[in-house]
Amino acid sequence: MSDGHATTLDEAGRTTEGTVFDIGYQRYSGPREGRHRARVAVFKDGIRIALGIGRGGRAKILPWTFIGLLVGIGFILALVAGAALRIAGPEGLEQLPTHSDFYGIASIFFFVFAAVVAPDLLCSDRRHGVINLYLVRPLTGVDYVVARWSAFMVVALGVAWAPQFVLLVGRLMGHPDPGGYFSENWTDVPHILLSGAALAAYMTTLAMLVAAFTKRRAYAAVFLVGLFVISTPFTAGLSTEIEGPVGQWISMFNLSNIPVHVNDMIFGEVSGVTSEAPARELGNTLLLVWYSAWVLIPGAILVERYRRLTP
């Protein structure tokens, strides 16, 4: 064989010829989709990182463990609801946790999920210097961080909604009249979508903000878990000891409860975890403003941090 040309005999003894052409380096003359394509690419990559897609088995363990856990909680609640319906009828269902209670019950798992998974979308790019390669392409630091935030937000929405819909399907399937049940409770669907979005926006923004200030995913995860795990009993205990407005404001700093108050407003019911919270006495308007501040201010800091970022 020379110059890529070869002649061989096939099984029937016939002569066959073939040539391999080295076409060399080819200039690219196809479309260039600019900044829009760059944003979409970073967004898609963020989703893949969050779910461990295209990575080794170890990268899949954490996200899918938490997704399994949260969907599992929804599934167990659905099974219990189905059993209660069959044993005690619709009256039995009223005694069980509803959609409005779900985020209160499972919020700590959502926060830990965000704490351990979201930092991977920002920390590793800065730790390994990959951010240098993003910022020299048709993409600004703000484009990058907004795309990453959006990617985790989409994953968080899925994680927040999936168990609620498992619970909804369980309740429908267990009811003797699923059509009747749905026509009576269809408003649960927009309530689930809205409250899930509120929870996802809150945990995504806080987790991303902390991740923006460290190159180590583990540091961000430990800080975030510590923040939620410590703030919850600390503020709850202190706010019940100190009465009046001071106690109510201390209760406002219970970080786990902030999106659950919004959840209560959306469903028009008070969930178990917030029923005793003194912050409720400050009124829905203030609770909504407080929630918004905890999403918008960290979001603005996050954007500003990446606007100024240079390799």
Place this chain on the structure above:
Amino acid sequence: MTPDALIQAVELEKRYGSVVALNGVSFGIHDGITGILGENGAGKSTAIKIFLGLLQPTSGRAIVLGEDASRSVEVRAKLGYMPEHDCLPTRVSAAEFLTHLAEVSGLPPERARTRAADTLRHVGLFEERYRAIGGYSTGMKQRVKLAQALVHDPRIVLLDEPTAGLDPAGREEMLDLVRKTHREFGISILFSSHLMSDVERTCDRIIVLQGGLLVQAGEVTDFTTETETVFVEVDDRADALIAELEARGITVVAEAGGLNLHGTDDSIYDEVRDALVAAGAPLRRMAPRRRALTELFARDGETLVVGGDE
């Protein structure tokens, strides 16, 4: 301003408080391989970051492919950049990483995948493309760094110390790739280095920065023109030849491998011929000597002396 320059620095100045990184430098980068040479802190990386739009100049302008580098984000789609320091993820494969970066440079996903495979083949990593980058050797990682700078087929590539950390063989391979990138792929290169030998062997033109100032710019051949020295190498009887040459009034400087003879005109070749015959020395090589860049930029204490004579 030079109209055909790919990159033009116009009185470019960058200050960090009282520290002057670039002090009003003006130069153009044209088609070909241009070396930007200087010690650490000379302003090389600052200039490159300004060209890439990552830093805003304090004053002056950086015009890249006809657009103001500090204002145009889109122009970066036509630039490639290979940083000096680590910039690679460890858990993904080279194929996946390059496909992703090609998309970030604006290529549609299908085209990005094809370009990633082609580019990895050109840098010699086609067989290894599905392995996680974390398991690559230093030389392979440098090739991935070069590949990511080329994957979107840029008009010009800015290489920041591309041979840093490589052993001699790896360094040679990288310099070959750099030359190939221009000569075969047609992509212009701005090559930053503090290693003059790399620049001399690779670049068509050089720009020398020192302390934020432009101290020299021009064709490499202009700096390495022939000297008034003839280099002679013999197989034997070198001592007899030296004696014959000195007897003819020629100044001889012996160095490893041969003799440097100082002569102002072509008559020295006749003198060497006669001396070789008289000494009975078998001639292996005789040629006018070219200067190496290292001789031009010889250190004088802490100062880089440019353009000094021998």
